[in-house]
Amino acid sequence: MSGTDQTDVPARRPTRQRSAVLAALEERDGFCSAQDLHAQLRARGDAVGLATVYRALQALVEDAQVDVLRGGDGEAVYRRCSTVHHHHLVCRSCGRTVEVADAPVERWAARVAAEHGFAEVEHQVEVFGICADCATAR
Amino acid sequence: MSGTDQTDVPARRPTRQRSAVLAALEERDGFCSAQDLHAQLRARGDAVGLATVYRALQALVEDAQVDVLRGGDGEAVYRRCSTVHHHHLVCRSCGRTVEVADAPVERWAARVAAEHGFAEVEHQVEVFGICADCATAR
DNA sequence: CTTTGTGCAAAGGCTTTGCATGCTT
DNA sequence: AAGCATGCAAAGCCTTTGCACAAAG
Numbered sequence: 001m002s003g004t005d006q007t008d009v010p011a012r013r014p015t016r017q018r019s020a021v022l023a024a025l026e027e028r029d030g031f032c033s034a035q036d037l038h039a040q041l042r043a044r045g046d047a048v049g050l051a052t053v054y055r056a057l058q059a060l061v062e063d064a065q066v067d068v069l070r071g072g073d074g075e076a077v078y079r080r081c082s083t084v085h086h087h088h089l090v091c092r093s094c095g096r097t098v099e100v101a102d103a104p105v106e107r108w109a110a111r112v113a114a115e116h117g118f119a120e121v122e123h124q125v126e127v128f129g130i131c132a133d134c135a136t137a138r
Numbered sequence: 139m140s141g142t143d144q145t146d147v148p149a150r151r152p153t154r155q156r157s158a159v160l161a162a163l164e165e166r167d168g169f170c171s172a173q174d175l176h177a178q179l180r181a182r183g184d185a186v187g188l189a190t191v192y193r194a195l196q197a198l199v200e201d202a203q204v205d206v207l208r209g210g211d212g213e214a215v216y217r218r219c220s221t222v223h224h225h226h227l228v229c230r231s232c233g234r235t236v237e238v239a240d241a242p243v244e245r246w247a248a249r250v251a252a253e254h255g256f257a258e259v260e261h262q263v264e265v266f267g268i269c270a271d272c273a274t275a276r
Numbered sequence: 277c278t279t280t281g282t283g284c285a286a287a288g289g290c291t292t293t294g295c296a297t298g299c300t301t
Numbered sequence: 302a303a304g305c306a307t308g309c310a311a312a313g314c315c316t317t318t319g320c321a322c323a324a325a326g
Contacts, residue, residue, distance in 0.1 A: 013280055013325060035315075049283045054316065056281095070208035074290080075315065089254055098254050104246045109265045112238045116227055117270030125263045127247050132255030151300060151305060173290075187308045192291065194306095212315075213290065 012059055020046045021056040022080075025066065030097050031077040031088070069124065091131035100127075150197055158184045159194040160218075163204065168235055169215040169226070207262060229269035238265075 012018070024037050024044075032040075038053045057078055060066035064081065071077045087105065089098040102125065109123040150156070162175050162182075170178075176191045195216055198204035202219065209215045225243065227236040240263065247261040 011280095011326095015281060015324075017282070033315090047283095051284080051317080052282055058317095070210070070212060072208070073314095074208055074212045074214065076212065089251060089256060091256070100250050100254075102246075105243055105263075108240075108242045108246075113227060113265055113267050116236050116238075117273075118227060118229065118265075118267035119270075119273050121265060121267040123263065123265040125243075125261065127251055127256075127259060127261040129251050129256035129259040132257075135255075135257050149305095153299075153306065155307070171290090185308095189292080189309080190307055196292095211289095 012063065016046075017048045017052050018056050018059075020048055021053055022060065022065070025060075025078060025080050029080070031069070031071070031079050033071070033075045033077050035075070037078075069126070087125045087127070089127045089129065091129065091134055096131055096133075150201065154184075155186045155190050156194050156197070158186055159191055160198065160203070163198075163216060163218045167218070169207070169209075169217050171209070171213045171215050173213075175216075207264070225263045225265070227265045227267065229267065229272055234269055234271075 020041055021037060024040050024046075025032070028037075028040075034050070034053050034057055037057075038048065038050045041048045041053070057066060057068070061068050061078075066078050067081050068076055068078050086099045087102045089100050091097070105123070105125055109121060113119075113121040158179055159175060162178050162184075163170070166175075166178075172188070172191050172195055175195075176186065176188045179186045179191070195204060195206070199206050199216075204216050205219050206214055206216050224237045225240045227238050229235070243261070243263055247259060251257075251259040
């Protein structure tokens with residue numbers, strides 16, 4: 001049906017709000033919730049409705065430009081996809097996050113999935129702990 | 139302060155509801171949401187209030203008898219802690235879960251955390267994919 | 277001009293909390 | 302008898318959805 005089309009995804013229409021959300025997400029360069037982004041945008045002067053933030057984030061997730069993940073309290077947190085796949089080490093106390101390379105985990109996940117005949121594998125790995133600063137501050 | 143006490147946790151009072159929740163959780167032997175447990179208990183004839191299920195689960199989590207984890211839709215899922223730590227391989231299509239040993243991941247998480255000075259490490263790993271049955275059924 | 281995106285407000289689902297009552301200690 | 306646990310219902314929070322209007326193609 002779609003003869004010469006190169007993509008299957010319906011064309012997204014570039015708008016001020018859409019790019020504002022993506023820009024805000026890149027500034028943060030880490031995890032942030034939809035509500036955080038909304039507050040950040042309003043503070044900056046970019047008026048964007050909360051529902052629009054959610055819709056923009058959903059679109060970005062579908063287009064694989066943004067990853068979504070559930071925080072410990074059930075709030076969804078989003079992060080700009082980086083070209084290289086990696087995971088996060090999150091401090092339970094101060095919230096600081098460190099990106100960690102994951103070649104071993106990547107291989108482990110692929111192997112385990114293959115052993116059980118699973119395809120289209122994705123994995124979700126987050127490591128939580130108390131960072132050195134917070135540990136000494138106790 | 140607590141002289142001869144062996145534990146710091148306030149004593150839990152054993153009740154019919156409390157044990158019913160734990161029993162239901164053990165029967166399932168996998169993930170289930172609070173709402174699932176509540177439905178299961180009512181179906182079985184054990185009348186337990188939904189709020190009580192939530193409170194019992196919170197207590198069990200605090201006492202480290204149960205692990206909690208957020209599902210993709212934000213619903214919290216609980217599982218009885220097993221003596222051996224393991225993770226799950228979940229089929230996105232039929233929901234079947236396979237327990238997988240995780241020695242390599244365990245070591246990886248510990249090493250990565252140590253390299254960055256993190257203490258009291260916990261990790262959360264779930265692998266998602268399409269199982270063989272669902273793949274051939276397509 | 278047609279289609280898609282936006283804003284506002286209402287609805288929806290899961291979870292937590294307040295308060296009176298019952299059960300455990 | 303004192304105190305935690307329970308039940309019910311109401312409130313809370315994050316997120317999604319309906320509808321009219323504005324903007325993009």
